[in-house]
Each structure stands twice: as structure tokens, then as C-alpha cells.
Amino acid sequence: MPDTADRLLDAALAHVAFDGWSETTFRAAVTDAEVDPTVARALFPRGAVDLAAAYHRRGDAEMVTRLAAADLSEMRFRDRVAFAVRTRIEAAxxxxxxxxxxxxxxLPLYAGDGAKLIWGTSDAIWTALGDTSRDVNWYTKRMTLSAVYSSVVLYWLGDDSTGHDATWSFLDRRIEDVMRFEKFKAGVRQNRLLSTMLAGPMKVMERVRAPERRDDLPGGSAPRT
Incomplete structure (x- = not known):
């Protein structure tokens, strides 16, 4: 049986297409779900904004579930990343x-929230794919994937092709860009001249470590226990 938060979110989705993630939608959801307004506000202090964030995180959770059930063993790594991004979009x-x-x-007022949510999605993808990096690569992987995911979602929203084929082609091209960047980073480390020139900055970056808790950075999910 859905808990109160899920009931409110499900009720809100029936109104979002007409009123957006607005106070009107929030109040309608409270009425439709027959939830005490005080309880609803305690669960979602900012009303529909927090409902929208909850909807995004629900998609992340659904993606993780689908990835855990999928057999990715025969896929190239780039294809696993593309599959994960596609799975996340299809989960919406x-x-x-x-x-x-x-x-x-x-909107400027909520742009920070949006960045946190996208970062959380990227973190969820890399974690689901078994990423074990704990150095500066932990950050660069999530930054590049955040940019990829954001651009693909925007493309998908305007895509009317059959089966969203145009979106998946666009996704493949963007993932290729990520792979090129990873190869570039590896090339810098292997190039004696570049390694010498960048010795100072690279020494600093070697000290960078992934956060101990995922809520240490924008988009972090629940603290590790």
C-alpha cells in the first residue's frame, strides 16, 4: 500500500499537465489523496517544488531497480552507460x-535544486554500474554524465520520432564524447611532456577524494551507514 508521500505524489501527477508543479497542484493533491494539510506540508515543506523533486528521485530509484535486473555483462562499457541513461529516461x-x-x-530560484537532482542521477548511474573511483575521477565522471543526461533529456522532450529513435541516436553521440574525454585524460597521464607541464596541478588533484557521504556534494542521496 502506498505511503502518504507516494499517495500525494501520485495524486499530484494527475494535475501537473494542467497546472504544472504549482501550489494549485499541491493543494489539489492534498484534497484528492485525502491527506491532512499539516501532514502534507510536513512531508513537502515547499509544496509542489518538493513534490517535483520527489518525482525525479522516484525515477532514479526505478532506474536502479531496472539496472539491477538487467544483464549487462556482454555490453561494452560505453554501451552500459548509454543503456543506463536510456533506462533512466524511460523510467520517467x-x-x-x-x-x-x-x-x-x-528558474533561478530553483536552479540549485535542479543541479542537485541531476548530480544525484549521475551518481546513481555510476554507482549502479560499479564505479569504484575515489579520486578526482569520481567528480569528473559525474560532471560529464550530468551534462550528457541534461542534454539528452532536453532532446527527448522535443523528439517526436518513432520510439524516440532520434533521442537514442543523440544519446550515442553524446556518450561517444564522454569516452573521448576519458581517453584524453588517460592520454595526458601517459604523455611525458604534458605530464611534466601539468605536474603541479596534477599533484593537487591527486589529493582530491570522493566524499565520505553522498550528501557531501550537490545531489547527494542518503548518507552512507
Whole structure:
């Protein structure tokens, strides 16, 4: 049986297409779900903004579940990343809710929240794929994937091709860009001249470590226990 937060979110989705992630939607969800307004506000202090964030995190959770059930052993690593991004987008079963959320988190007031959510998605993908990096690569992987995911979502929102084939082709091209960047980083480390020139900055970066808790950075999920 859905808990109170899930009931509110499900009720809100019926109104988002018409009223966006707004106070009107929040109040309608409270009424439809028959939840005490005080309880609803305690669960979602900022109303529909927090509901929109919860909807995004629900998609992340669904993606993780689907990835755990999928057999990725025969895939090249680049294909695993592409599959994970596609799985995350397909987990968003309401494109209009995503569209409205994208518009909401593009507003200056909520841009920070949007960045945190995208970072959280990227972290969830890399973690699900078994990323073990603990140095500066932990950050660069998530930064580059955040940019890829954001651009693919925007493309998907405007894609009317059959089966969203155009989106998946665009995704493949963007993943290729990520792979080139990873190869470039490896090339810098292997190039004697560049390694010498960048010895100072690289020495500093060697001291960078991944956070001990995922909520140490924007987009972090629950603290590790």
C-alpha cells in the first residue's frame, strides 16, 4: 500500500499537465489523496517544488531497480552507460511531468535544486554500474554524465520520432564524447611532456577524494551507514 508521500505524489501527477508543479497542484493533491494539510506540508515543506523533486528521485530509484535486473555483462562499457541513461529516461513515464519539472528547475530560484537532482542521477548511474573511483575521477565522471543526461533529456522532450529513435541516436553521440574525454585524460597521464607541464596541478588533484557521504556534494542521496 502506498505511503502518504507516494499517495500525494501520485495524486499530484494527475494535475501537473494542467497546472504544472504549482501550489494549485499541491493543494489539489492534498484534497484528492485525502491527506491532512499539516501532514502534507510536513512531508513537502515547499509544496509542489518538493513534490517535483520527489518525482525525479522516484525515477532514479526505478532506474536502479531496472539496472539491477538487467544483464549487462556482454555490453561494452560505453554501451552500459548509454543503456543506463536510456533506462533512466524511460523510467520517467510521464513526459509532461518531466517537461514541467525542467521548466521549474530552470528558474533561478530553483536552479540549485535542479543541479542537485541531476548530480544525484549521475551518481546513481555510476554507482549502479560499479564505479569504484575515489579520486578526482569520481567528480569528473559525474560532471560529464550530468551534462550528457541534461542534454539528452532536453532532446527527448522535443523528439517526436518513432520510439524516440532520434533521442537514442543523440544519446550515442553524446556518450561517444564522454569516452573521448576519458581517453584524453588517460592520454595526458601517459604523455611525458604534458605530464611534466601539468605536474603541479596534477599533484593537487591527486589529493582530491570522493566524499565520505553522498550528501557531501550537490545531489547527494542518503548518507552512507
Amino acid at each position: 513515464d510521464d513526459r509532461e511531468a518531466v517537461r514541467r519539472g525542467t521548466a521549474l528547475f530552470a
